[in-house]
Amino acid sequence: MLNPQWLKSFVTLTEVGSFTECAEQLGITQAAVSQHIRHLEQKLGPLLLRSRRPLELTPAGNALTDYCQQVDRAHRQLELRLSDSDVTCGEISLISPGSIGLRLYPLLLSLQGEHQDLTVRHRFAPDSEVIDAVLHNRYEMGLVTQKPDDRRLVAQKFAEEALELVIPANACVNCWEDLEALGYIDHPDGQAMATRLLSRRFPGNPGVRNLPQRGFSNQISLILEPVARGLGFTVLPRFARLAFARPQAIKVTEDGAALVDTIWLIHRAEWPLSARAQQALHWLKDRI
Structure with missing residues (x-):
């Protein structure tokens, strides 16, 4: 771990280009600046070509400059993350x-x-x-x-979201046989969601597992694509349906009791x- 005061002297020196000006800006003696640079060079090798005016950095000096900039960025990011005064940052x-x-x-x-x-x-x-x-x-x-x-x-209540039975825009569902004719588009939570909603809409139904499965997708943004193409129906939460890019190609059947979940x-x-x-x-x- 490099001493922060040594690094501060090095950065200031590279900015002003003079040991004298660096000492004045930092409020320390020129000898102290020279000592700080010497400590760094003992650890890292030559950092400056003192014979050049303005001062010229060696490759090690350039590397240390990059390091100091990274430390400064990390420090500012830490302050930003810990600061609660500005809600826009x-x-x-x-x-x-x-x-x-x-x-x-x-x-x-x-x-x-x-x-x-x-x-x-x-x-x-x-x-x-x-x-x-x-x-x-x-x-x-x-x-x-x-x-x-x-x-x-x-945990606190954030929103409510209904489960929806989504079918192709040109389809019609009045009974379980209509669902069988369409076929089911499944997804990772599909069996549980469909079971919960369909048991309310069609009491005593044989169960979603007995419906013809017409497709499966684990990408929530794509589950409604086969529905929009008339390949089947699915059961999804409302916000997923609202995010679909082609709402005119699908529709929601709203007959029966609604099933609304709380989002926490x-x-x-x-x-x-x-x-x-x-x-x-x-x-x-x-x-x-």
């Missing part, structure tokens, strides 16, 4: 399930577009991964569809959310 880190993520990520990018000093870091993940990431401080906040019971986490915002209980994160959450809630 720093990082917003959010991890969420796919459907709500499809809705929020473009909004977060719009927020970043308004405040260029913000950085958005977002990850799509299932509930279990969201909880683990927040518990281990990899993300400041997360969204989950099932409220966790871990005392290390604070979680963060570590030991410390509050940063002012930057709270501001971002207020901004998002106003738009969803």
